[in-house]
Amino acid sequence: xxxxxxxxxxxxxxxxxxxxxxxxxxxxxxxxxxxxxxxxxxxxxxxxxxxxxxxxxxxxxxxxxxxxxxxxxxxxxxxxxxxxxxxxxxxxxxxxxxxxxxxxxxxxxxxxxxxxxxxxxxxxxxxxxxxxxxxxxxxxxxxxxxxxxxxxxxxxxxxxxxxxxxxxxxxxxxxxxxxxxxxxxxxxxxxxxxxxxxxxxxxxxxxxxxxxxxxxxxxxxxxxxxxxxxxxxxxxxxxxxxxxxxxxxxxxxxxxxxxxxxxxxxxxxxxxxxxxxxxxxxxxxxxxxxxxxxxxxxxxxxxxxxxxxxxxx
Numbered sequence: 001x002x003x004x005x006x007x008x009x010x011x012x013x014x015x016x017x018x019x020x021x022x023x024x025x026x027x028x029x030x031x032x033x034x035x036x037x038x039x040x041x042x043x044x045x046x047x048x049x050x051x052x053x054x055x056x057x058x059x060x061x062x063x064x065x066x067x068x069x070x071x072x073x074x075x076x077x078x079x080x081x082x083x084x085x086x087x088x089x090x091x092x093x094x095x096x097x098x099x100x101x102x103x104x105x106x107x108x109x110x111x112x113x114x115x116x117x118x119x120x121x122x123x124x125x126x127x128x129x130x131x132x133x134x135x136x137x138x139x140x141x142x143x144x145x146x147x148x149x150x151x152x153x154x155x156x157x158x159x160x161x162x163x164x165x166x167x168x169x170x171x172x173x174x175x176x177x178x179x180x181x182x183x184x185x186x187x188x189x190x191x192x193x194x195x196x197x198x199x200x201x202x203x204x205x206x207x208x209x210x211x212x213x214x215x216x217x218x219x220x221x222x223x224x225x226x227x228x229x230x231x232x233x234x235x236x237x238x239x240x241x242x243x244x245x246x247x248x249x250x251x252x253x254x255x256x257x258x259x260x261x262x263x264x265x266x267x268x269x270x271x272x273x274x275x276x277x278x279x280x281x282x283x284x285x286x287x288x289x290x291x292x293x294x295x296x297x298x299x300x301x302x303x304x305x306x307x308x309x310x311x312x313x
Contacts, residue, residue, distance in 0.1 A: 005189045006104065006134050006160045006161070006189075006191060008043065008044050008078065008161075008191060008213065009043050009213075010041070010042070010043020010044070010230075011041070011042060011043055011216055011219060011226060011227060011230045012042070012043055012044050012046060012193070012213065012214065012215040012216070013037040013040075013042035013043075013044070013045055013046070013215070013216065013219045013220070014045075014046045014047075014049050014050065014051035014052060014215050014217065014219075014220070015030065015033045015034050015037055015045055015046075015047055015051070015052055015069070015220070016033055016051060016052060016053075016220055016267065016268055016271060016276075016278045017030060017048060017052040017053050017057065017065065018030050018033060018276075018277055018278040018279045019278075019279040019280055019281075019282060020279055021279065021280070023279075023280065023282055025057075025061050025064065025065070026277065026279060027064060027065070027068050028277075029276075029277035029278060029279065030065060030068055030069075031068055031071075031072045032276070032277060033220075033271075033276060033277075033278065034047075034068070034069050034072045034073065035072055036223075036276070037219065037220075037223075038072075038073060038076055038077055040219065040223035040224075040227070041223070041227060042077060042219060042223075043077060044077050044078040044079075044080060044103075045069060045073065045077060045078070045079050045080065046080045046081075046082070046106055046215065047065050047066060047069045047079060047080065047081050047082070048061075048062045048065045048066070048081055048082045049080075049081075049082035049106050049108070050082075050108075050165075050195075050263075050264070051215075051217050051220065051263075051264055051267060052065070052082065053264060053281065053282055053285070054082040054084065054108060056282035056283075056285075059089075059092065059093065059096065062081065062082065062083075062093065062096070063096055063100055065081075066079065066081045066097065066100045066101075066102055067100060070100075070101055070102075078103035078104065079102060079103050080102060080103055080104040080105060080106055080136075081093075081097045081100070081102040081104075081105055081106070082105070082106050082108060083096075083097055083105050083106070083107055083108065083127070084107055084108025084109065084110075084111070084127075084138070085108070085110075085111040086110065086111045086112075087110065087123055087126050087127065089111070090107060090108075090110075090123070090126075090127035091126055091127050091128075091129050093105070093127075094107065094127050094128055094129065094131050094133065094135065095129065095131055097131075097133055098131045098132065098133040102133060103134070104133060104134040104135065104136065104160070105133055105134070105135045105136070106135075106136050106138055106163065107124065107127055107135050107136065107137050107138060108138050108143075109138060109140055109141045109142045109143030110123050110142045110143055111142075112142070113142065114142035114143070117145065117146055117148070117149040118149075120143055120144075120145060120149060121145075121149055121152050121153065123143070124137055124153060124156060124159065125156055128156055128158050128159070131158060132157075132158055133158060134158055134160045135156075135158050135159050135160065136159075136160060136161040136162065136163050136191065136193065137153060137159060137161070137162050137163070138163050138165055138195065139162050139163060139164045139165065139166055139175075139195075140164070140165030140166045140195070141165070141166075144166050144171075145162070145175070146171075146174075146175075147171075147174040147175045147177075147178040147179075148178070150162055150175040150178070150179060151175075151178050151179050151182065154179065154182070154186050154187060154190065160189075160190065160191055161190060161191030161192060161193060162175065162190070162191075162192055162193070163192075163193035163194075163195040163215075164192070164193065164194060164195055164196070164206075164211065165195040165196060167196050167202070169202075169205055169206065169209060172192070172206070172209060172211060173209045175192075176192055176209055176210045176211065180210070191213065192210060192211040192213065193211065193213045193214060193215065194206040194211050194212075194213065194214035194215075195214070195215060196214075197217070197253075197256065197263040198217060198218070198249060198252060198253050198256065198263070199214035199215060199216060199217075200214070200216065200218065200226075200229050200241075200244070200245070200249050201245065201249055201250065201253055203229070203233050203241075204233070204238070204241060207233060212233070212234075216229075216230070217263065217267045218249075218252075218267075220267050220270070220271050221267060221270035221271040221273070221274050221276070221300070222270070222274075222300060222303060222304070224304070224307060225244065225248060225303050225304070225307050228240065228244065228307055228310065228311075229241060229244050229249075232244070240310055243306060243309075243310060244303075244306060244307070244310070247302060247303065247305075247306035248299065248300075248302060248303030248306055248307075251299045251302070252266070252296075252299050252300075252303075255292065255295055255296060255299065258292070259286065259288070259292075261281075261284065261285040261286065262288070264281060264285055265281050265285050265286060265287060265288060266288060266292075266296060268280070268281055269287065269288050269292075269293055269296055270296055270300055273293070273296070273297055273300065
């Protein structure tokens, strides 16, 4: 059966997974986090994915997060969930997502090992199994596809899109061009996403090759800034985008690049500075130092000053 067209518009948000001080999942804090994303105008929620520390969660924890998110959202926006790991774990995760009522699945790359291109396509096919829940394939790490292999994903009915976390614009240009040139309804409806860390930095370049959709980690702690940038991208307002990049995003990325894993750790730290109940990160991620948190606070403060200047023009 053909997969119905999936609409994922607006700014996509990836809620954090709050933990207690002893690193247990905090479902009440998570519920507050989810509600804040919806209230801020997120177009869809992707729960227990990269920003939500999927790799540190048990299957039972992922299922509990999905159930609580669906309860809080109550149909207001789509709720997608992460799945991945080894082949059997990925297959179980996709099946659990369908059983749990997820609107879709973000399928993360194979765990630890990779294989030739036919093996990567088979990994996706095996993970999907006989489910029908819509799936977006995460193109990164051990799961990097060539354009011909990406096109083969369209033979799997439940695969509705590809999210790029690899960061090679030439590769993505080849993938987008090959799939769109197939000239079928399926190829026209296929979705492409920019899934790079702090995606706003690459958003202009990716939009130019037909990959305008992206997820914003900044939505976790400064949704006002995230939405203003998203609006500027949609309007082609390079002045606003460049101002926000220079005054906020690029300093944030410079701090992020100081320590592996800060694409998540800094986001949690910034959310805590805002007063959100998100707790610490699970290992192997580490917390920013006091000095780094002070700099983070200054970067966020300056970001809101820049936003105020833009809106005051």
